[in-house]
Amino acid sequence: MPKPYPEEFRQDVVRVARSRGPGVTVEQVATDFGVHPMTLWKWMRRADIDDGSKPGTSSQESAELRDARRRIKLLEQENEVLRRAAAAVAGASAGKRIYPLVKELAGDGVPVTVTCRMLKLARQPYYRWLDQPVADSVLEEAYRANALFDAHREDPEFGYRFLADEARSTGAAMADRTAWRICRDNHWWSVFGKKRGRTKKAGPPVHDDLVRRDFTAAGPNRLWLADITEHATGDGKLYVCAIKDVFSNRIVGYSIDTRMKSRLAVAALDNAVARRENVDGCILHTDRGSQFRSRKFVRALDRHRMAGSIGRVGAAADNAAMESFFSLLQKNVLDRRKWATREALRIAVVTWIERTYHRRRRQAALGRLTPVEFETVMTTPALQAA
Numbered sequence: 564m565p566k567p568y569p570e571e572f573r574q575d576v577v578r579v580a581r582s583r584g585p586g587v588t589v590e591q592v593a594t595d596f597g598v599h600p601m602t603l604w605k606w607m608r609r610a611d612i613d614d615g616s617k618p619g620t621s622s623q624e625s626a627e628l629r630d631a632r633r634r635i636k637l638l639e640q641e642n643e644v645l646r647r648a649a650a651a652v653a654g655a656s657a658g659k660r661i662y663p664l665v666k667e668l669a670g671d672g673v674p675v676t677v678t679c680r681m682l683k684l685a686r687q688p689y690y691r692w693l694d695q696p697v698a699d700s701v702l703e704e705a706y707r708a709n710a711l712f713d714a715h716r717e718d719p720e721f722g723y724r725f726l727a728d729e730a731r732s733t734g735a736a737m738a739d740r741t742a743w744r745i746c747r748d749n750h751w752w753s754v755f756g757k758k759r760g761r762t763k764k765a766g767p768p769v770h771d772d773l774v775r776r777d778f779t780a781a782g783p784n785r786l787w788l789a790d791i792t793e794h795a796t797g798d799g800k801l802y803v804c805a806i807k808d809v810f811s812n813r814i815v816g817y818s819i820d821t822r823m824k825s826r827l828a829v830a831a832l833d834n835a836v837a838r839r840e841n842v843d844g845c846i847l848h849t850d851r852g853s854q855f856r857s858r859k860f861v862r863a864l865d866r867h868r869m870a871g872s873i874g875r876v877g878a879a880a881d882n883a884a885m886e887s888f889f890s891l892l893q894k895n896v897l898d899r900r901k902w903a904t905r906e907a908l909r910i911a912v913v914t915w916i917e918r919t920y921h922r923r924r925r926q927a928a929l930g931r932l933t934p935v936e937f938e939t940v941m942t943t944p945a946l947q948a949a
Contacts, residue, residue, distance in 0.1 A: 568598070569834035571818060575913040576603060577610045582910060595918035597935065640673045644681045662692045708745050710735035715751045717825050719853045722753040754853065769856050770871035774848045778884040780810040783942055784839055787815065787847045788885035789831065791823060791854065792892065796902040803912060804831040804854075806847070807888055808839075811941070812926060813934035814888070814916050815839050819909050825857035832860070836867050848872040850882050891920070 580592045580603060593603040612619040648664055665678045679686045687699070707730065714721065714729035721729070727742035737745075746752070780786040786809040793802045804827045805817040816835020820827045836842055847869055849855040855873065864871050874881025896915045902908040921935050929937040 567837065568602075569816075569837045571830065571834060572838070573606050574610075575819075575909070576917075577606050578906070578910050579914050580607060581610075595914070595922065597917065597921070637677065640677050641681050644668060644673060644678050648678075648682055662689050665689055666693070704745070707735045707737050707741065708749065711742060711745055711751065712749070715746070716858055719754050719857075723751075726751070769861055770873045772848075772874055772881065773846050773870065773872035774874075774881070776881060776883070778809050780808070783808055783810045783938060784842050784845045785810060787835070787845055788882060789828065789847055789849045789855065790882060790885040790889060791827065791852060792889045792897075793823065794897045794902070794908065796905050796908050798903075798905045801902075801905045801908050802827055803892075804828050805885075805888065805892075805916075806831055806835045807885055809884060811934045811938045812888075812929065813921060813938060817913075817916065819912065821905060823854065825854045825859045828852075828854040828857070828860050829863045832863050832867070843868040844870065846870045846872050848874070848882065848885075850874050892916075895919070 576592070576596050576598065579596070580589055583589075583592055589603055589607070590600040593600040596603075608617065608619075609622070611617040613622050647668065648661075661682065661684065665675060665682070665684070668678050669675050675686060675689065678684075679689060687702075710730035710733050711723075711726050713733075714726045718725070718729075723743045723746045724739055726746065727737060727739050730737065730742065774786065778786070778788070787806050788809060789804065789806045791802060791804045793800050795801075799821060801819060801821065802823040803817060803819050805814050807813065808815045816831050816833075816838060818827055818830035818834055820830070832847070847864060849872070851873055854860060855871075861871065892912070892915070896911050897908075902911075922933055925931045925933055926937075932940065
C-alpha cells in the first residue's frame with residue numbers, strides 16, 4: 564500500500580490549484596505535481612470542508628471526536644477513583660490512608676494528576692510522602708532549567724534572553740537574570756556568543772563524513788543531500804529546507820516555514836520518507852548547521868533507519884551538489900522579483916520544484932532527461948542490477 568502524501572505537500576498543491584491562472588485546469592496542476600487528478604479533487608474538497616465552504620465532517624471535527632474519546636476515558640478514570648476512594652476517604656484525613664490509595668491507583672494506570680484532582684489533594688505532599696522531598700524553590704528551579712534546556716537543545720544559537728522568551732512561552736515564568744544564572748551554571752551558551760579566536764568554531768559533528776565529495780549513487784534512496792536557504796519577503800523571511808536524491812537529482816522532500824528551527828529539518832526529512840520507500844540504510848549528507856546536529860534530527864534519522872553524514876567546517880564543496888540546486892532556485896525564483904508575502908513566495912517555490920525542475924528542466928548529467936523521466940527509465944534496471 565503506497566504511503567500517504569505529507570500534509571504540507573497536500574496543502575501546497577491545493578494552494579497552487581486554487582491560485583491557478585485562467586485556462587489552467589486542475590488536471591494540469593495534478594500532472595505538474597505528479598498526483599492523480601482525482602486525488603487532487605479530493606484534497607480540494609477536503610480543504611473546502613475545512614474552510615466551511617462545503618458541508619461535511621471537517622478535520623477539526625474529527626480531531627474533536629478524538630478529544631471527546633479521550634475525555635470519556637478520563638471520566639472513566641475519575642469514576643474509578645471515586646468508587647475506590649469512597650471507603651478510604653470516609654472519616655479519614657489526608658495522609659497515610661489516602662496516599663496509599665493514590666499509589667495503588669497509579670499502579671493500576673490511573674494518573675496521579677487525575678486522582679489528586681478528584682480527591683482535592685495537592686500532589687507535592689504526596690510525592691514527599693513517597694520519600695522524595697523536594698523544596699518548592701528547588702522544584703521551580705528545575706522546571707525553569709528544563710524549559711531552558713529544551714529551548715537551548717532546539718536552537719543552540721539562541722542567547723539567554725531568547726531562551727528566556729521561549730521558556731516563558733511554555734509557562735515557565737522567570738526573569739532574564741534568572742535565565743542567565745541557570746544558563747551560566749549549566750554552561751548553556753549560544754554558539755555565536757562564545758569568545759572567538761582567529762577561526763570560527765562550528766559545533767561538533769554528530770556524524771562522520773561518509774560521502775567525501777563523491778556525489779554518485781548506484782540507485783535511488785542510496786544517498787540524499789540536504790540544506791537550508793532563506794529569502795526575505797514583505798512579511799519577513801521564509802526558510803526552505805530541501806532534500807535531494809543524488810541518483811536522479813530529484814527533490815524527494817522539502818519543508819517551508821517562517822522560522823529556521825530544528826523542526827524545519829525534521830519536517831523535510833519526514834516528508835521525504837513519506838513520499839519514498841525502502842529508505843533503510845540511506846545516507847543523508849548535510850553541512851554542520853545546528854538544525855542538522857540537533858537531537859530531534861538525529862533521532863529522526865534513527866527512527867527512519869538512515870545513516871547521517873556531515874561535511875567539514877567551512878568547506879562548501881563538501882555539499883556542493885546541494886548548493887547547486889539552491890543556486891538554481893535563487894536564480895529562477897527567489898531573485899526574479901521582490902516578494903510581497905510569504906504565501907506568494909511559497910507557492911512560487913513549490914510550483915517551480917514540482918512542475919519545472921522535476922518535469923520540464925532537462926539535465927545534461929541525466930542524459931538530457933528530467934529527474935522524473937530519469938527515475939522512470941532507470942529505477943527498474945538499477946534495482947535489477949542491485
